[in-house]
Amino acid sequence: TSNTPHPVRDVLIVGAGFAGLYAVHAFRRAGLDVVCLEAGSDVGGTWYFNRYPGARCDVESVDYSYSFDEDLQNEWVWSERYATQPEILAYIHHVADRFDLRRHVLLERRVTAARFDEHASRWTVRTAGGEEHRARYLLFATGSLSAPNRPDIPGADEFAGDTYFTARWPEPGPSLAGKRVGVIGTGSSAIQSVPILAREADSLTVFQRTANYSVPALNRPLTDEDQRRIRAEYPARRAKARASGGGSPHESYPKRAVECTPEEREAALEAGWRNGGVLFGKTFPDQFTDITANDYAREFAERKIREIVRDPVTARDLIPTDHPIGTKRICTDSGYFETFNKDTVALVNLRREPITRITPRGVETTAALYELDVLVYATGFDAMTGALTRIDITGARGRSITEAWADGPVTYLGVQIPGFPNLFTVNGPGAPSVLSNMVLTAEQQVDWLVGLLQHADGAGATQVEVRDDAAVKWTDHVQQAADATLFPRANSWYLGANIPGKPRRFMPYVAGLGAYRQRCEEVREDGYEGFVFTTR
Numbered sequence: 001t002s003n004t005p006h007p008v009r010d011v012l013i014v015g016a017g018f019a020g021l022y023a024v025h026a027f028r029r030a031g032l033d034v035v036c037l038e039a040g041s042d043v044g045g046t047w048y049f050n051r052y053p054g055a056r057c058d059v060e061s062v063d064y065s066y067s068f069d070e071d072l073q074n075e076w077v078w079s080e081r082y083a084t085q086p087e088i089l090a091y092i093h094h095v096a097d098r099f100d101l102r103r104h105v106l107l108e109r110r111v112t113a114a115r116f117d118e119h120a121s122r123w124t125v126r127t128a129g130g131e132e133h134r135a136r137y138l139l140f141a142t143g144s145l146s147a148p149n150r151p152d153i154p155g156a157d158e159f160a161g162d163t164y165f166t167a168r169w170p171e172p173g174p175s176l177a178g179k180r181v182g183v184i185g186t187g188s189s190a191i192q193s194v195p196i197l198a199r200e201a202d203s204l205t206v207f208q209r210t211a212n213y214s215v216p217a218l219n220r221p222l223t224d225e226d227q228r229r230i231r232a233e234y235p236a237r238r239a240k241a242r243a244s245g246g247g248s249p250h251e252s253y254p255k256r257a258v259e260c261t262p263e264e265r266e267a268a269l270e271a272g273w274r275n276g277g278v279l280f281g282k283t284f285p286d287q288f289t290d291i292t293a294n295d296y297a298r299e300f301a302e303r304k305i306r307e308i309v310r311d312p313v314t315a316r317d318l319i320p321t322d323h324p325i326g327t328k329r330i331c332t333d334s335g336y337f338e339t340f341n342k343d344t345v346a347l348v349n350l351r352r353e354p355i356t357r358i359t360p361r362g363v364e365t366t367a368a369l370y371e372l373d374v375l376v377y378a379t380g381f382d383a384m385t386g387a388l389t390r391i392d393i394t395g396a397r398g399r400s401i402t403e404a405w406a407d408g409p410v411t412y413l414g415v416q417i418p419g420f421p422n423l424f425t426v427n428g429p430g431a432p433s434v435l436s437n438m439v440l441t442a443e444q445q446v447d448w449l450v451g452l453l454q455h456a457d458g459a460g461a462t463q464v465e466v467r468d469d470a471a472v473k474w475t476d477h478v479q480q481a482a483d484a485t486l487f488p489r490a491n492s493w494y495l496g497a498n499i500p501g502k503p504r505r506f507m508p509y510v511a512g513l514g515a516y517r518q519r520c521e522e523v524r525e526d527g528y529e530g531f532v533f534t535t536r
């Protein structure tokens, strides 16, 4: 019961998604006593919660999967180029069972507070249910896109129909037959679900504030021949992915866009488009650094939208006007733009007619009232920091995480926050995380942290804390890396721009996985330079 104190663990992990489950495996393998608290009713994290129609990963399935166990890698068969949410969740369940991880995971434990005891060098964590758990080390594997953004629109609670969030879609999913459905938001989640919602509903109204670039995913089943080829090339494929920026074995066109003839450029962009997916954003090596190169790709994508969408006003509205292509994650779709050619589908441009309020009958803009039976919020997340700042975390000297991060998140290597000894994060701000393959980045960070804790134990240290100056220097480096690219030109969630009042700081490390791994190795070889190990 909640009155019985739980034993003090070596490591307490929060979150049982890809990162948290791997952490259970890796810390246990290192001989540490671990417990993992998960808010959901089952393991899976992002892939447990995001069950909206059409939810799929935009990294190829054979890359977006664990690499730590060769038998697992060779035995699991992905059915499609891009896996659906149910298939990814089935894979996570398989891994949890295969490695007997569930026995360390406590479900339906939403962590609400964490406090560091400086004298005992241990963390005490509290759950919504009032339980307390204690550990020497605390690892947040709480996800980068896991704290849903619920926009504060007047009247939202008065809507008489059904309200759903893509990030909290119920199961079984609701029937939309005969319903007038509205969707607020046009990010990846909306772009994946809109074509399916449009097929099911009587009518669909899409409320768009900011248009996004989207490239056809060109998903397809993987054939037996694909399976054989992937198995044969797996070791090389993984090695290449680990050394790459984005954590996948992609190669850009061997020449900068600005050095190509117009014909050569067009052919390369066409080939990139036909290959499909987010990698279109990296067709040329200079696409993220040179606005001229970016413009070529952007204009190409815009031509495609105009070719697909029949109504010229709708086509114009669907073309982004505010950011270089790829500086917000490119969406990938299966028939998104085509959907707007249906008579039953309408696009409402909120830049022309902003939402004034939500009424019992629907969404009211400055121009009209759109009557709806169902309203879907595909409004994104308080990305990268939200999952942490929504927890009442108190570090050394009574300092809270919201105080520490008042001007934006400060971390060292994306794994530790100054003033929060013995607390670590995976795929957090300052790490390649969302700009890379989150599964491979989680494996790398967790393995590295295992080494760090072994080093601390070997030295007899009970407290591991990053020096302020090391964290400030790293955080500046992360910002400077972004400033050398076109990324800061977009008001993206990468820098907190989607949440009113959130401090602007570029959070993911754009230099990517390969460069990041190398830096982590150097720090390790320097005896974990930047960290202070103390004994209480």
Ligand code: NA7
Pocket (backbone or CB within 6 Å): 145, 151, 152, 153, 184, 185, 186, 187, 188, 189, 190, 207, 208, 209, 210, 329, 350, 378, 379, 380, 381, 493, 498
């Ligand atoms: P995103 O990409 O953050 O998209 C959220 C969308 O919701 C975006 O179009 C927002 O418009 C819109 N939004 C948010 N608040 C409002 C309000 N108040 N009114 C109107 N529209 C609003 O989230 P997703 O879940 O689609 O994707 C997140 C990532 O998951 C994605 O990048 C992939 O990596 C996986 P805005 O742009 O703010 O004008």
